[in-house]
Amino acid sequence: QLQLQESGPGLVKPSETMSLTCTASGGSIIIDNYYWGWIRQPPGRGLEWIGSIHYSGSTYYNPSLKSRVTISVDASKNQFSVTMKSVTVADTAMYFCARAHTVPYRYFDYWGQGALVTVSS
Amino acid sequence: DIVMTQSPDSLAVSLGERATINCKSSQSVLYNSNNKNYLAWYQQRPGQPPKLLISWASTRESGVPDRFSGSGSGTDFTLTISSLQAEDVAVYYCQQYYDSPCSFGQGTKLEIK
Numbered sequence: 001q002l003q004l005q006e007s008g009p010g011l012v013k014p015s016e017t018m019s020l021t022c023t024a025s026g027g028s029i030i031i032d033n034y035y036w037g038w039i040r041q042p043p044g045r046g047l048e049w050i051g052s053i054h055y056s057g058s059t060y061y062n063p064s065l066k067s068r069v070t071i072s073v074d075a076s077k078n079q080f081s082v083t084m085k086s087v088t089v090a091d092t093a094m095y096f097c098a099r100a101h102t103v104p105y106r107y108f109d110y111w112g113q114g115a116l117v118t119v120s121s
Numbered sequence: 122d123i124v125m126t127q128s129p130d131s132l133a134v135s136l137g138e139r140a141t142i143n144c145k146s147s148q149s150v151l152y153n154s155n156n157k158n159y160l161a162w163y164q165q166r167p168g169q170p171p172k173l174l175i176s177w178a179s180t181r182e183s184g185v186p187d188r189f190s191g192s193g194s195g196t197d198f199t200l201t202i203s204s205l206q207a208e209d210v211a212v213y214y215c216q217q218y219y220d221s222p223c224s225f226g227q228g229t230k231l232e233i234k
Contacts, residue, residue: 047171047214047225062222096170105223107161107216109182111170 002027004112021081022097035100038082040093052104060104127226133234140202144215159219166211
């Protein structure tokens with residue numbers, strides 16, 4: 001059974017760069033038919049797709065965040081990561097990693113438990 | 122971008138009764154070449170990540186109880202829980218994956234009356 005686990009700092013200062021890593025276990029991310037995505041959820045609010053990556057390195061981003069976000073993959077470690085620069089308090093959210101079927105922005109069938117990132121000085 | 126709007130924002134239903142949640146997209150998510158609606162439903166219990174319930178508007182995921190059903194086409198969709206159980210208390214989201222960026226509804230909070 002595939003499991004995904006997010007990790008990274010829970011507190012980031014405004015204007016700094018945030019980084020999170022998702023580690024997959026119980027299955028490999030080296031599968032042609034899947035993409036690996038990041039979705040965030042501000043406290044008490046809805047879901048926003050950040051972007052997705054294929055194990056080959058192809059990336060797809062939400063245009064609203066594209067200028068500040070980079071998603072990368074380390075297939076040898078079964079991991080993928082998200083980096084967001086110039087964060088503000090509006091980036092405070094639970095960040096989930098998840099698996100998407102076939103297309104980078106398709107439905108997400110496996111999710112991590114989430115990592116809360118708070119942007120505060 | 123496609124905007125997804127759910128109604129109502131919150132809903133209270135008695136145990137054993139039917140719950141109905143609606144989702145409307147700002148443009149059709151029906152792909153004519155394969156006659157598929159690119160619409161999913163998720164359940165998010167408190168403190169948990171979203172769980173995929175239904176894809177392609179009406180296809181239940183493995184292990185999802187059959188009291189959950191999805192219907193609709195084009196721009197109007199419905200998630201129905203035929204007989205509400207206590208464990209169904211959650212926030213429910215629809216998602217379109219017809220076009221990038223994919224987008225989610227604002228959520229519908231389902232409670233027990």
